[in-house]
Amino acid sequence: MASTGTECSGGPLKHRRSSGGCITCRIRRVKCDEKKPSCKRCTSTGRKCDGYPAPKPRLEAVSVVVMSSGSCSTPGACPAKSRQSFQMFSELYAPMLSSYGTDGFWTMVVLQASYVDESIKHLVIAASNLSSSNNVPFLAHYSRALQILSRSQNVDVIIILVACVLLTVCDDLQNRGDSARRHISAGERILAEQNGLSLGPWKDSFVLKEIMATFSRLCSPRPMISRVTYPPT
Structure with missing residues (x-):
């Protein structure tokens, strides 16, 4: 049987931590429920939730440009x-x-x-x-x-x-x-x-x-x- 997108070779799938978790949960290396403005994982245990990091901008004024495949990259x-x-x-x-x-x-x-x-x-x-x-x-x-x-x-x-x-x-x-x-x-x-x-x-x-x-x-x-x-x- 052909493998599906949810299977991977080499054993069972491992849980991958969300990249959208709050700063506190990332530091503690625990799964975040990603509730906003403060996650319940932090507030339910009396911890201060430090919020979420701002998304990285797609475009920055830097000398090195990452070019999209749809543009003239070379x-x-x-x-x-x-x-x-x-x-x-x-x-x-x-x-x-x-x-x-x-x-x-x-x-x-x-x-x-x-x-x-x-x-x-x-x-x-x-x-x-x-x-x-x-x-x-x-x-x-x-x-x-x-x-x-x-x-x-x-x-x-x-x-x-x-x-x-x-x-x-x-x-x-x-x-x-x-x-x-x-x-x-x-x-x-x-x-x-x-x-x-x-x-x-x-x-x-x-x-x-x-x-x-x-x-x-x-x-x-x-x-x-x-x-x-x-x-x-």
Whole structure:
């Protein structure tokens, strides 16, 4: 008989401690019932429950990026045009777009988000094609990003905020001011609704600070961004 997913070779299954237990039960190395805000395993014995560790964020501003399998994790994993777009963005556009936010946001947060989220990857490629005489690549990637965002569920709030900024830039540089302002308003609404309470591990992070600083600058006057054209292929 074929083995099932609940069987394993080498003997009976051993109980695996839950990774979601409270800090106190983890230290004591006992099974936690994971009741919140305080587990009964602790309170029933008169112990103080130290609560639960915050979940690790999916995206952090660090030098090493863990890339998702759906993104271009190696140079050869992307089509040549997409690789060229990423290079254009990181080397030319990201430094210039600081007028739309902070250097850290464009050179670190956006690029790292593009490696862990498909919609951000498409928006980065779209933004890199804004100065191309051929408008088809921009429209294709911009539309694809909107499709992914509209169909996705339980999207990380940080990814949504990064997408709002990228959509704002794309629309602003296409002289669609009304649409750009709607994206800014949507992002500001999200930040106001979160109010720091449900941002979890992001609350005091570098990433969130860069995003908040970027939104504060989006309503300020910005210098014109010079036209950048693709090198000959």
